Amino acid sequence: MNSTIFSLFSLFFLCTHIVSSSPNKIIPRLSPLLGTILRDEAQDTIPASIPAELKTYFYTQTLDHFNYNPESYATFQQRYVVNSKYWGGANTSAPILAYLGAEAPLDGDLTGVGFLTDNAPRLNALVVYIEHRFYGQSVPFGKLEDVLKNDSVRGYFNSAQAIADYAELLLYLKRNLSAQHSPIIVIGGSYGGMLAAWFRLKYPHIALGALSSSGPILYFDGITPQNGYYSIVTKDFKEASESCVETIRESWSQIDELVSKTSGLSILSQKFKTCKELNKSSELKNYLEYIYDVVAQYNHPPTYPVNVLCGGIDGAPKGSDVLSRVFAGVVAYKGNKTCYDTNEYNYPSSTNLGFSWQTCTEIVLPIGRGINETMFPPAPFDLNSFTEDCRRAYGVSPRPHWVTTYYGGHDIKMVLHRFASNIIFSNGLKDPYSSGGVLEDISDSVLAVSTVNGSHCLDILPAKQSDPQWLIMQRKREVEIMEGWINNYNADLLVFKQ
Ligand SMILES: *[C@@H]1O[C@H](CO)[C@@H](O)[C@H](O)[C@H]1NC(C)=O
Ligand SMILES: *[C@@H]1O[C@H](CO)[C@@H](O)[C@H](O)[C@H]1NC(C)=O
Ligand SMILES: *[C@@H]1O[C@H](CO)[C@@H](O)[C@H](O)[C@H]1NC(C)=O
Ligand SMILES: *[C@@H]1O[C@H](CO)[C@@H](O)[C@H](O)[C@H]1NC(C)=O
Ligand SMILES: *[C@@H]1O[C@H](CO)[C@@H](O)[C@H](O)[C@H]1NC(C)=O
Numbered sequence: 001m002n003s004t005i006f007s008l009f010s011l012f013f014l015c016t017h018i019v020s021s022s023p024n025k026i027i028p029r030l031s032p033l034l035g036t037i038l039r040d041e042a043q044d045t046i047p048a049s050i051p052a053e054l055k056t057y058f059y060t061q062t063l064d065h066f067n068y069n070p071e072s073y074a075t076f077q078q079r080y081v082v083n084s085k086y087w088g089g090a091n092t093s094a095p096i097l098a099y100l101g102a103e104a105p106l107d108g109d110l111t112g113v114g115f116l117t118d119n120a121p122r123l124n125a126l127v128v129y130i131e132h133r134f135y136g137q138s139v140p141f142g143k144l145e146d147v148l149k150n151d152s153v154r155g156y157f158n159s160a161q162a163i164a165d166y167a168e169l170l171l172y173l174k175r176n177l178s179a180q181h182s183p184i185i186v187i188g189g190s191y192g193g194m195l196a197a198w199f200r201l202k203y204p205h206i207a208l209g210a211l212s213s214s215g216p217i218l219y220f221d222g223i224t225p226q227n228g229y230y231s232i233v234t235k236d237f238k239e240a241s242e243s244c245v246e247t248i249r250e251s252w253s254q255i256d257e258l259v260s261k262t263s264g265l266s267i268l269s270q271k272f273k274t275c276k277e278l279n280k281s282s283e284l285k286n287y288l289e290y291i292y293d294v295v296a297q298y299n300h301p302p303t304y305p306v307n308v309l310c311g312g313i314d315g316a317p318k319g320s321d322v323l324s325r326v327f328a329g330v331v332a333y334k335g336n337k338t339c340y341d342t343n344e345y346n347y348p349s350s351t352n353l354g355f356s357w358q359t360c361t362e363i364v365l366p367i368g369r370g371i372n373e374t375m376f377p378p379a380p381f382d383l384n385s386f387t388e389d390c391r392r393a394y395g396v397s398p399r400p401h402w403v404t405t406y407y408g409g410h411d412i413k414m415v416l417h418r419f420a421s422n423i424i425f426s427n428g429l430k431d432p433y434s435s436g437g438v439l440e441d442i443s444d445s446v447l448a449v450s451t452v453n454g455s456h457c458l459d460i461l462p463a464k465q466s467d468p469q470w471l472i473m474q475r476k477r478e479v480e481i482m483e484g485w486i487n488n489y490n491a492d493l494l495v496f497k498q
């Protein structure tokens with residue numbers, strides 16, 4: 001299987017950057033920690049503690065919402081977590097902020113996605129986080145590893161079923177709380193941001209509005225150029241330092257050159273202090289590429305990891321060769337370690353496993369790059385070989401046109417400007433995925449809220465003392481837009497419920 005393709009999509013899509021150390025131990029590492037120099041490795045193994053006001057529940061969820069076969073009626077337990085501390089209560093129709101889980105266990109999002117709890121007091125809102133089916137504790141019939149091998153179960157692992165879960169669960173929750181008149185605003189980031197936007201389009205009777213943070217709903221079916229992602233990575237690096245980009249650009253052929261020599265791999269392993277002896281140059285190249293992608297995607301203030309990494313490259317002792325400079329960049333970003341694990345990003349996690357399935361079936365993101373288009377060596381997205389890989393792994397072919405068939409995406413402005421309402425598409429333009437985001441207003445209430453220096457899902461991360469003014473303003477604008485929706489809703493409620 002082409003591990004590059006699979007791991008790229010599975011690792012680089014979350015709001016909170018996750019590094020796992022073993023298949024069953026998922027350790028969420030919050031994005032703001034990225035870039036901390038000389039980070040204590042132990043930090044990575046401490047799970048985020050969950051505030052006491054968060055209460056965990058399980059909903060008996062329908063396996064298959066769309067068919068009426070005997071097995072469709074099977075159920076599984078779906079995890080959701082409620083914070084009612086700030087809720088104004090059903091009697092005042094106080095709103096519900098619903099976080100739609102994405103391709104990871106919910107645990108990291110409970111503290112990692114701070115937007116909901118940060119703004120719940122202002123909106124008197126109930127907060128609920130819902131886990132996506134097949135992730136975390138919401139896996140039907142056992143362990144994900146096993147279930148993904150079971151072709152009569154994994155077919156139910158798709159976005160349409162997932163948002164139907166959210167619809168069913170949210171209606172149940174409102175009944176349970178006698179909160180029929182409380183409006184719901186759905187919020188998600190990255191893949192979850194796509195789900196939030198799609199949810200509003202499909203279930204306007206359940207969600208009053210949606211905040212879709214860094215959801216690249218246009219990175220499908222050729223709408224966005226293949227190289228959108230890597231073009232922005234390269235642009236981010238260029239804006240940090242032209243010489244840094246030149247060094248990286250030159251490094252790939254220097255790696256090849258070194259490896260073509262006797263004991264080249266061994267020299268390369270020593271030069272980059274790899275924990276295991278390199279077997280092929282791609283092990284190192286993929287690792288470096290990952291790091292560059294991660295720092296660009298999660299180029300969060302106040303550290304701005306792209307600057308940190310380029311600072312290492314540019315700051316290497318005078319006369320250092322290209323590969324020593326590149327290594328100095330790795331050290332600046334990762335810290336001074338006894339060795340560097342080039343497999344760090346490849347260990348199986350539920351995100352890796354689950355999102356491989358999703359990208360091999362429905363969420364087909366044609367991300368690639370041609371010759372000399374970016375600071376990376378060429379790696380075009382080839383649907384034929386991707387399809388072959390998927391067939392080998394799962395026995396099924398991807399359906400690259402299904403997302404646009406089911407949810408749309410082509411001519412989005414023309415299609416949605418009279419149809420849709422109450423969606424915020426938020427993006428940070430330094431986020432490589434913003435290349436597939438909605439960056440222009442579509443109508444008076446389908447709005448693009450972008451920041452020039454923002455990164456992946458930055459707006460929905462917890463507010464911090466060190467936040468720059470433009471980030472504070474972005475979040476403020478988002479909440480004000482939501483307040484507008486809620487005011488209109490309350491006015492409608494008076495008219496229609498009399
Ligand atoms: C909410 O309204 C219902 C019906 O009007 C009433 O019985 C109940 O006491 C109210 N609850 C609160 C907390 O005000
Ligand atoms: C697949 O999962 C179903 C539901 O749990 C189970 O009945 C069936 O035996 C599984 N099939 C295999 C091949 O494990
Ligand atoms: C819903 O109601 C049931 C039964 O009244 C209760 O046990 C459960 O905790 C409630 N769930 C939530 C999220 O309030
Ligand atoms: C080289 O191959 C061995 C054996 O398959 C493997 O254990 C090791 O991790 C590989 N080295 C790297 C750097 O991936
Ligand atoms: C990295 O650590 C090693 C061993 O502790 C030390 O000798 C070396 O000077 C350190 N390098 C930097 C750049 O701090």
Ligand SMILES: *[C@@H]1O[C@H](CO)[C@@H](O)[C@H](O)[C@H]1NC(C)=O
Pocket residue numbers: 371372
């Ligand atoms: C790519 O850039 C290199 C170095 O500038 C140049 O030698 C080569 O001809 C370019 N290739 C293409 C296909 O443009």
Ligand SMILES: *[C@@H]1O[C@H](CO)[C@@H](O)[C@H](O)[C@H]1NC(C)=O
Pocket residue numbers: 452453470
């Ligand atoms: C973005 O960051 C750059 C570099 O720090 C700065 O010069 C620029 O003013 C910032 N732009 C905005 C809109 O904040």
